[in-house]
Amino acid sequence: MLHRFAKFVAGCTVLLVLAGSLVTSTDSGLSVPDWPTTYGWNMFTFPPSKWVGGILYEHGHRLIASSVGFLTIVLAVWLWMSEPRRWMKWLGVGALGAVIAQGVLGGLTVMFFLPAPISTAHAGLAEIFFCMTVAIALFTSRGWIDGYTGHFVDEGFLRRLATTTTVLVYCQILVGATMRHTGAGLAIPDFPLMFGHLWPTHWDPKIAVHFAHRVGATLVAIAVVWTAAAVFNRTRLAELRRPAALLIVLVVVQITLGALTVLSKRDVWINSVHVVCGALVLTTSLVLTLRTWRAKFARDVRGLRLQADPTVRLKPDTTYGKATA
Amino acid sequence: MRVRNLWIGALALMLTASLTACGSKKDDLDEGGAGNSAASGGGPPVDQATAGNIDGEVSFDGTAPKNEPIKMNADPVCVKANSTPQEQETYMVANGKLANVFVYVKDGLGNYSYPAPAGPITIDQMGCRYHPHVFGIRVGQELDIINSDPTLHNIHALPKSNSEFNTGQPIKDMKTVHTFNTKEVMVPFKCDVHGWMNAFVGVMDNPYFAVTGPDGKFSLKGLPPGTYTIEAWHEKAGTQTAQVTIAAKETKNANFTFKAPATATN
Numbered sequence: 001m002l003h004r005f006a007k008f009v010a011g012c013t014v015l016l017v018l019a020g021s022l023v024t025s026t027d028s029g030l031s032v033p034d035w036p037t038t039y040g041w042n043m044f045t046f047p048p049s050k051w052v053g054g055i056l057y058e059h060g061h062r063l064i065a066s067s068v069g070f071l072t073i074v075l076a077v078w079l080w081m082s083e084p085r086r087w088m089k090w091l092g093v094g095a096l097g098a099v100i101a102q103g104v105l106g107g108l109t110v111m112f113f114l115p116a117p118i119s120t121a122h123a124g125l126a127e128i129f130f131c132m133t134v135a136i137a138l139f140t141s142r143g144w145i146d147g148y149t150g151h152f153v154d155e156g157f158l159r160r161l162a163t164t165t166t167v168l169v170y171c172q173i174l175v176g177a178t179m180r181h182t183g184a185g186l187a188i189p190d191f192p193l194m195f196g197h198l199w200p201t202h203w204d205p206k207i208a209v210h211f212a213h214r215v216g217a218t219l220v221a222i223a224v225v226w227t228a229a230a231v232f233n234r235t236r237l238a239e240l241r242r243p244a245a246l247l248i249v250l251v252v253v254q255i256t257l258g259a260l261t262v263l264s265k266r267d268v269w270i271n272s273v274h275v276v277c278g279a280l281v282l283t284t285s286l287v288l289t290l291r292t293w294r295a296k297f298a299r300d301v302r303g304l305r306l307q308a309d310p311t312v313r314l315k316p317d318t319t320y321g322k323a324t325a
Numbered sequence: 326m327r328v329r330n331l332w333i334g335a336l337a338l339m340l341t342a343s344l345t346a347c348g349s350k351k352d353d354l355d356e357g358g359a360g361n362s363a364a365s366g367g368g369p370p371v372d373q374a375t376a377g378n379i380d381g382e383v384s385f386d387g388t389a390p391k392n393e394p395i396k397m398n399a400d401p402v403c404v405k406a407n408s409t410p411q412e413q414e415t416y417m418v419a420n421g422k423l424a425n426v427f428v429y430v431k432d433g434l435g436n437y438s439y440p441a442p443a444g445p446i447t448i449d450q451m452g453c454r455y456h457p458h459v460f461g462i463r464v465g466q467e468l469d470i471i472n473s474d475p476t477l478h479n480i481h482a483l484p485k486s487n488s489e490f491n492t493g494q495p496i497k498d499m500k501t502v503h504t505f506n507t508k509e510v511m512v513p514f515k516c517d518v519h520g521w522m523n524a525f526v527g528v529m530d531n532p533y534f535a536v537t538g539p540d541g542k543f544s545l546k547g548l549p550p551g552t553y554t555i556e557a558w559h560e561k562a563g564t565q566t567a568q569v570t571i572a573a574k575e576t577k578n579a580n581f582t583f584k585a586p587a588t589a590t591n
Contacts, residue, residue, distance in 0.1 A: 030491050031517035033479045039495035050477055050495065052400040053518035113489050 002078055006137035009071045010283075013130045014276065016068050019061040020126060021275035024180055025268045028054030029114050035107040038062070065103060072099045075136065088139060095132040102129055116181040123177035127170060127282055134283040138290055143239060147294070153235045154295035161230055162289040165223040169282045172216035175209065176278060184210045185271070191262040217255055220281075224251045227288070243288040250281045368436035371549045375573035379548060382541040383557055385423040387585030389416035390561075395521040402476035403453035403519060413521065414458045415561050422541025423583055425459040426559050427511060427527045429534035430545065431566065433553035439532050442466040445502070448514070448524060450478045450494070455514060455524035459560070461534040462526055464508055470494070470501040477518055484512040487528065491517075511558060525560055550575070557581040 023029050031054030032038050038046040038059055043066070051059055072095055079092030105122040112118060138144055179185055184206035188194045195201045200211055224247050231244040257274040264270050395411040397403035417424035445467035449456045453474060462468055472478050472494035480501070481491040486509045492501050505512070505528040516522035527534055535543040545555070552570040562583040569579045 027520060028517055030481055031479060033481070033491040033493040039477060039493045052402070052476060054399075054520065055477065055518055056399070058517075113491060 002082060003137060003140040003142070005078065006075060006133065006140050009068070009075050010130070010133040010137045012064070012068050012071060013133050014279070016061075016064050017126060017130060017279045018272060018276045019057070019064045020123075021272040022268065023057045023061045024119075024275075025266070025271040026054060026057050028057040029119070030058075030110065031055050032058045032062070032110070035110045036062075062106075065099075065106065069099045069103060072096050072133075075133075079136070085139075088136070091132065091136055091139070095129060095136065098125060098129040098132055102126060114181070116178065119181040120174065120177045123181070124174050127173055127279055130279055131283055131286050134286060135290060138287055144294070144297075152294045153237060153240060153292060155234060155292070158230055158234060159289075159292045161223075161227050162285070162292045165220075165227045166282065166285040166289045168216075168223050169220055169278075169285050172213070172220050173278050173282060175213045175216050176275075179209050179213050180275075182206060182209060185266050186262065188214070189262065191259045213258075217258060221251055221255065224248060224281075224285070227285075231288070239291050239294075240288060243284050243291070247281065247284045247288060250277060250284055253277055254281055368438055371437050371439070371547060373547060375550055376547045377550060377571040377573065377575040377577070379545040379553070379555060379569050379571065379577050379579050381428070381543055381555075381579040381581065383423045383426045383428070383537045383543070383559075384421050384541060384580065384582045385416070385418045385562075385585070386421075386582050389418040389585060392416055397453060397519070397521070400453065400476055400519060402474060406452040406474065411454070411521075417539070419539050422537075422539070423559065423562075424537050424539045424541065426537040426541075426543070426557050426581070426583075427459055427461060427525070427534065428537065428543045428545070428555060428557045428581075429461070429510065429527060429529060430531065430548070431554045431556040433551055434531055434533070435549070435551070437531070437549065442532075445469045447471060448480075448526075449473050450480070450516070450522070453478075453519050453522060455516075455522055457524070457536070459511075459525050459536050460527070461536060462505065462528055463532065464506065464528060464530045465504055468503045468505070468526070470503060472497060472499045478516050478522070479518055481515050481517055482512055483515065484509055484528075487512060510556075511560075527558070555579050557583075559583055562586075 034040065036043060038055075039050070041047075043059070043062055046059060076092035076096040080089045083089050083092070102122065102125045105118060105125060109115065109118040109122055179187075182205075187204075187206035187210040188200060190196065194211070194214075200207050228244040228248050231240045235241070254274065254277045257270060257277055261267070261271045261274050392412040392415050395413060397407060397411065414425060442463045442465075446460060446462045447469045448460065449471045451473040453476070470480050470492070475497045477493065477495040479491055479493045481489075482503075483489060484505070486507045487505045490503065492503075494501060505526075507528065508530045509528045511525040511527050514524040514526065533545045533548060535545060537543050548571060550571055550573045552568065554566055555569055556564055556566045558564050565581045565583065567579045567581065569577050571577050
């Protein structure tokens with residue numbers, strides 16, 4: 001039940017990321033000038049008849065964010081009350097802290113007229129919060145707790161590679177957020193060429209950040225292909241192969257959406273879905289990474305299994321620590 | 326013990342958020358304006374007995390680019406207020422004359438003091454458009470911002486030298502007063518609710534500015550004798566300058582011609 005609820009919170013967070021990206025894509029970030037009120041109303045009593053123009057996006061984003069915040073409170077309390085793993089309790093508290101900080105950043109960026117550093121931090125923390133909800137959902141899953149019937153990969157190389165890929169994806173998202181919030185989305189207006197050449201013919205800060213995002217996309221694509229190839233070469237475990245395959249698909253979709261964003265002159269929906277797809281790339285990479293680290297969690301989860309099922313007999317766990325390809 | 330602390334913390338947080346969110350509307354909506362003070366260089370007043378004028382007109386050479394059509398579907402009130410198709414006011418060209426050009430004395434004025442502005446300037450949000458689209462105001466002069474629409478607007482100024490502001494006007498006939506403290510040409514206004522709404526204000530520390538009408542004409546009256554740099558500003562076509570020297574009681578002409586951009590199509 002807790003796992004289902006954690007999945008629900010993660011799903012709502014996807015919706016929240018979409019709503020947030022729509023706010024930026026429609027340039028509606030300041031359509032509600034006050035915060036936390038909405039045109040002087042308590043935000044929960046603001047009449048739906050007044051949700052017009054940019055307000056629909058900004059106010060909708062605030063309402064969805066409040067709902068996710070409430071769900072996160074429930075999730076954190078639930079974890080605190082029922083989770084035997086101490087670190088999971090604190091992960092719930094961390095998620096709650098992240099969503100609160102995220103709300104404050106959202107308010108600050110409105111009150112200070114969308115300064116790029118605050119808006120970018122808002123986007124960056126959104127991804128971290130999303131990662132936390134996905135991680136909670138993963139850690140509460142039956143597959144994780146059962147330890148995939150005792151079979152898991154314990155390879156340092158795969159762990160390092162997957163972790164590097166996830167960090168790289170996150171850095172790429174930060175560059176993308178910087179590009180969005182500094183108005184550099186069309187600083188290089190053509191694709192795949194740049195001003196008709198393979199290399200930008202002139203430079204300014206916006207062109208530089210846009211160029212960095214394109215270079216970052218190339219690096220992420222290489223890292224993802226490398227990681228997926230390593231997974232498929234080293235294991236038959238579906239728990240690793242599935243996210244690796246999904247990661248490849250998502251990166252292909254993501255690069256296509258990025259190209260279309262430029263070619264369509266930042267079409268609102270293409271641009272917004274590009275942001276959401278980026279978040280999905282990150283969390284898929286995270287799931288893959290965490291599963292490569294699964295072996296390191298074995299002792300903790302073994303204790304959880306025993307606590308959950310009192311009929312299990314205490315005997316030496318002969319599978320613990322064994323790497324299975 | 327820890328569980329109890331967590332609950333207490335969460336409740337305190339929610340209580341604080343609720344109290345803040347329930348704040349009064351008036352706190353946010355009434356933005357008081359500064360007094361109606363005259364911007365002055367502190368020098369002697371202009372001697373009207375010797376003052377002259379600079380008149381002129383702004384032309385547009387070539388075919389003006391087509392103004393972007395406006396889709397107001399995002400707000401039914403805006404659709405209802407406009408029975409005819411709407412378009413942006415970027416290039417307002419009639420008979421080769423260009424309207425909405427802000428013309429002002431950019432340089433050459435000495436250290437004069439000027440009479441206080443006669444009264445406030447008004448910008449109205451009506452039919453989900455700004456009226457006027459381009460206008461001038463004096464430093465310290467009150468700007469009355471009015472919402473004549475039965476829908477919400479936010480007026481968001483994006484100056485570089487003055488302070489940025491973003492004020493919500495959710496109720497019809499609301500009025501907000503604002504003043505600018507520093508000379509700035511031009512300060513853009515936008516409505517983030519209705520993305521098509523935009524306007525421009527030139528903030529001046531002297532009274533020598535004008536905006537061309539549909540006939541492209543302007544007049545800068547009461548200038549002391551001297552040599553001036555006159556600049557004509559257009560939101561898309563950019564700026565042009567002219568040097569004009571006027572003697573006592575003299576009226577001179579200064580005409581400007583903006584050209585269609587190379588990619589203009591109609």
